[in-house]
Amino acid sequence: MILLNGKETAQGILRELSASVASAGCRPPGLAVILAGEDPASQIYVRAKERACGEVGIVPVSFTLPAATPQSELLALIRDCNTRQDIDGILLQLPLPLGIEPETCLLAIDPGKDVDGFHPENVGRCSLGLPGFMPCTPAGVLELLRRYQLSPSGKKAVVVGRSNIVGKPLASLLYRQGVDATVTICHSKTQGLARECCEADFLFVAMGRPEIITADMVKEGVVVVDIGISRTADGLRGDVDFASVSLKARAITPVPGGAGPMTIAMLMQNTVQAWKKRMNI
Numbered sequence: 001m002i003l004l005n006g007k008e009t010a011q012g013i014l015r016e017l018s019a020s021v022a023s024a025g026c027r028p029p030g031l032a033v034i035l036a037g038e039d040p041a042s043q044i045y046v047r048a049k050e051r052a053c054g055e056v057g058i059v060p061v062s063f064t065l066p067a068a069t070p071q072s073e074l075l076a077l078i079r080d081c082n083t084r085q086d087i088d089g090i091l092l093q094l095p096l097p098l099g100i101e102p103e104t105c106l107l108a109i110d111p112g113k114d115v116d117g118f119h120p121e122n123v124g125r126c127s128l129g130l131p132g133f134m135p136c137t138p139a140g141v142l143e144l145l146r147r148y149q150l151s152p153s154g155k156k157a158v159v160v161g162r163s164n165i166v167g168k169p170l171a172s173l174l175y176r177q178g179v180d181a182t183v184t185i186c187h188s189k190t191q192g193l194a195r196e197c198c199e200a201d202f203l204f205v206a207m208g209r210p211e212i213i214t215a216d217m218v219k220e221g222v223v224v225v226d227i228g229i230s231r232t233a234d235g236l237r238g239d240v241d242f243a244s245v246s247l248k249a250r251a252i253t254p255v256p257g258g259a260g261p262m263t264i265a266m267l268m269q270n271t272v273q274a275w276k277k278r279m280n281i
């Protein structure tokens, strides 16, 4: 069984990015990191992203806003970041506090600085196979498989979850030309989830329901990517029951240390990509 070590793979990507930033001989990339509200999980994610910036040589420009911040103020900050010359990418940490519409805020981000790949223009580009920023979690998952030389081409891929930030874009990347998987998308209304999962050569799970996928729901030799992460009384858990599923899988990601670090690495990669474009490198 191959353990798909996202942590180590992500470290390698950060080192590659750091070398390309260090050798550029111009101002470093700048990433606006906007955190609105006091969600503890978001605070942890933002700190991890700022740490990764430090490893790559990206300058994080952090904005922490109280939960009661009016939407108009957040929009004004985003517009300011859009025009600032020292900022190449904008990260707006989700979820946003109640009363702030994420769609409106994401739409306000300059698509050329939308390093999370959530702006509808980048979503459209991604689904059409045009150049643009790919959403970080799906891109990270594919990059992890690529680096382990596990190709889903021609294989049956099952994606459990259809959110705008994970399930949908992951499915659309999986069936794009060059990746070439045959894709099934499952969600909470899917009848016979176990039957669908059992068909998968590549199983991608992003539900946010701890350890729902058990060994009887997968076939022998499956490649499993567990994107889900839930805080339980026993610590962080994925959507996959690692102990039993790993006995049948050909390859599997751990939680934590799988998709999470790869997501951050892709955010750094997108930021460097945005910076290179603006600096004509």
Ligand code: NDP
Residues within 6 Å of the ligand: 137, 160, 161, 162, 163, 164, 165, 166, 167, 186, 187, 188, 189, 190, 193, 206, 207, 208, 209, 227, 228, 229, 230, 259, 260, 261, 263, 264
């Ligand atoms: P959402 O809550 O937006 O989406 C969850 C999806 O799972 C929905 O499509 C839902 O179906 C489906 N679902 C829920 N329960 C079931 C079930 N019992 N059977 C089948 N499908 C089900 O979550 P996200 O996509 O934002 O995140 C999913 C998980 O991934 C979370 O644990 C999150 O923390 C994690 N995550 C991890 C990241 C990383 O970097 N590793 C990044 C982003 C997320 P329906 O649409 O019908 O409601």
